[in-house]
Amino acid sequence: MGAEKDIIIAVELAxxxxxxxxxxxxxxxxxxxxxxxxxxxxxxxxxxxIDNIDKTTQALTRVVAKLSDKLGVKVNSIYxxxxxxxxxxxxxxxxxxxxxxxxxxxxxxDKMRDTNSGVVYPNAEIKEVVPQEFTIGSRSVVDxxxxxxxxxxxxxxxxxxxxxxxxxxxxxxxGAGLEVQDILISPLCLANILLNANxxxxxxxxxxxxxxxxxxxxxxxxxxxxxxxxPIGGSNVTSDITSLKVEAEEAEELKKKYGTAFRSDSEDKxxxxxxxxxxxxxxxxxxxxxxxxxxxxxxxxxxxxxxPYKEKLLSGVILTGGGxxxxxxxxxxxxxxxxxVNIHTAKGLPEDVTISFGVQVGEPDRLYTLYGLLLAGKxxxxxxxxxxxxxxxxxxxxxxxxxAPAEEPQPEQEPAExxxxxxxxxxxxxxxxxxxxxxxxxxxxxxx
Numbered sequence: 001m002g003a004e005k006d007i008i009i010a011v012e013l014a015x016x017x018x019x020x021x022x023x024x025x026x027x028x029x030x031x032x033x034x035x036x037x038x039x040x041x042x043x044x045x046x047x048x049x050i051d052n053i054d055k056t057t058q059a060l061t062r063v064v065a066k067l068s069d070k071l072g073v074k075v076n077s078i079y080x081x082x083x084x085x086x087x088x089x090x091x092x093x094x095x096x097x098x099x100x101x102x103x104x105x106x107x108x109x110d111k112m113r114d115t116n117s118g119v120v121y122p123n124a125e126i127k128e129v130v131p132q133e134f135t136i137g138s139r140s141v142v143d144x145x146x147x148x149x150x151x152x153x154x155x156x157x158x159x160x161x162x163x164x165x166x167x168x169x170x171x172x173x174x175g176a177g178l179e180v181q182d183i184l185i186s187p188l189c190l191a192n193i194l195l196n197a198n199x200x201x202x203x204x205x206x207x208x209x210x211x212x213x214x215x216x217x218x219x220x221x222x223x224x225x226x227x228x229x230x231p232i233g234g235s236n237v238t239s240d241i242t243s244l245k246v247e248a249e250e251a252e253e254l255k256k257k258y259g260t261a262f263r264s265d266s267e268d269k270x271x272x273x274x275x276x277x278x279x280x281x282x283x284x285x286x287x288x289x290x291x292x293x294x295x296x297x298x299x300x301x302x303x304x305x306x307x308p309y310k311e312k313l314l315s316g317v318i319l320t321g322g323g324x325x326x327x328x329x330x331x332x333x334x335x336x337x338x339x340x341v342n343i344h345t346a347k348g349l350p351e352d353v354t355i356s357f358g359v360q361v362g363e364p365d366r367l368y369t370l371y372g373l374l375l376a377g378k379x380x381x382x383x384x385x386x387x388x389x390x391x392x393x394x395x396x397x398x399x400x401x402x403x404a405p406a407e408e409p410q411p412e413q414e415p416a417e418x419x420x421x422x423x424x425x426x427x428x429x430x431x432x433x434x435x436x437x438x439x440x441x442x443x444x445x446x447x448x
Contacts, residue, residue, distance in 0.1 A: 048084030081186035189372030209323030234323035316342025
């Protein structure tokens with residue numbers, strides 16, 4: 001897959017684990033999931049907020065490395081979700097008055113939006129602005145451009161979060177050697193993938209029960225009206241069960257096996273016992289009371305936030321998240337909301353998402369937020385890994401030996417001249433002549 005282009009990478013910083021997913025957008029706008037990886041993150045994310053920057057950076061590095069290995073490409077950047085306890089919506093109104101009738105233009109609306117964006121919140125900053133209706137006199141309009149008015153009031157829902165929330169996310173991403181393509185509001189991405197246009201228009205509440213938090217998003221007339229993060233989730237139920245003197249791992253298993261969010265008063269008390277560690281037993285009824293009590297608290301907090309919109313929620317309440325897998329949760333919500341409110345649980349793979357053959361992702365409802373972040377991505381996040389040229393295993397050609405370094409040319413030496421044999425010296429020739437002379441004289445004397 002090394003030559004694959006336009007691969008989008010999304011990361012979710014959940015309280016229970018850090019998850020990463022890769023996908024490729026199809027021509028029809030849907031997303032094909034190419035790979036998935038996760039890394040357990042104990043003591044790193046708390047209530048959806050980074051609690052330990054170093055551990056989060058290390059876990060993020062590992063999970064992206066896993067994803068990179070599966071893809072066969074290098075991950076350069078990611079889309080990452082922003083959520084957590086400090087995330088919430090705040091209403092703000094901006095009033096603009098004129099001297100007489102004024103023709104409203106785009107410039108007028110932009111001025112009101114700029115005024116809203118300049119609002120300062122203590123220890124928090126605006127992450128997203130959702131415009132609501134505009135009020136002119138007694139009328140409520142969605143698009144006032146082209147109308148005349150002496151005064152206009154604009155309503156905004158500002159989604160705000162703690163100042164350090166985005167800063168810490170960027171520290172972890174950059175510490176992992178990655179770039180941030182964009183930081184997305186997780187609850188908005190979740191709503192975009194789970195709620196259709198009809199549900200948003202007719203009115204609904206989306207309730208995401210996670211490990212440490214429960215997020216509530218309310219839509220009416222196709223506009224977000226309310227967003228809040230309640231700092232209670234499924235892990236609180238597990239923590240309550242540890243009061244039975246069991247470890248957290250065992251408590252989690254007991255919750256899954258015997259827990260329920262609602263027990264009818266008419267149900268017979270069987271007095272059944274459940275087995276605990278170290279050869280102990282406990283009443284099943286006592287365990288269920290613990291679980292039910294905590295879910296009653298979660299539901300009471302959710303109802304507190306959706307009750308003001310109850311009459312407008314024609315599409316009812318949609319439940320999702322790992323904490324929504326508990327049995328009888330629909331009955332538990334129906335008790336305070338009444339049977340007239342439609343309550344159902346989101347199930348199955350979203351329509352705009354397909355899974356490539358061989359990719360293991362687990363239960364779809366645990367990855368809805370991650371799917372939403374993936375679908376919101378637009379830019380390519382990967383680059384190719386440089387590979388060494390493959391060696392031909394069937395070549396019998398002897399590998400070329402490295403050439404020896406060329407020797408520097410030596411200066412040519414002139415051949416030495418051959419010495420000529422030396423002849424007799426002058427004195428030697430003279431001496432021989434004298435010897436001959438004296439020899440001749442001696443011979444002549446002997447002849448006389």
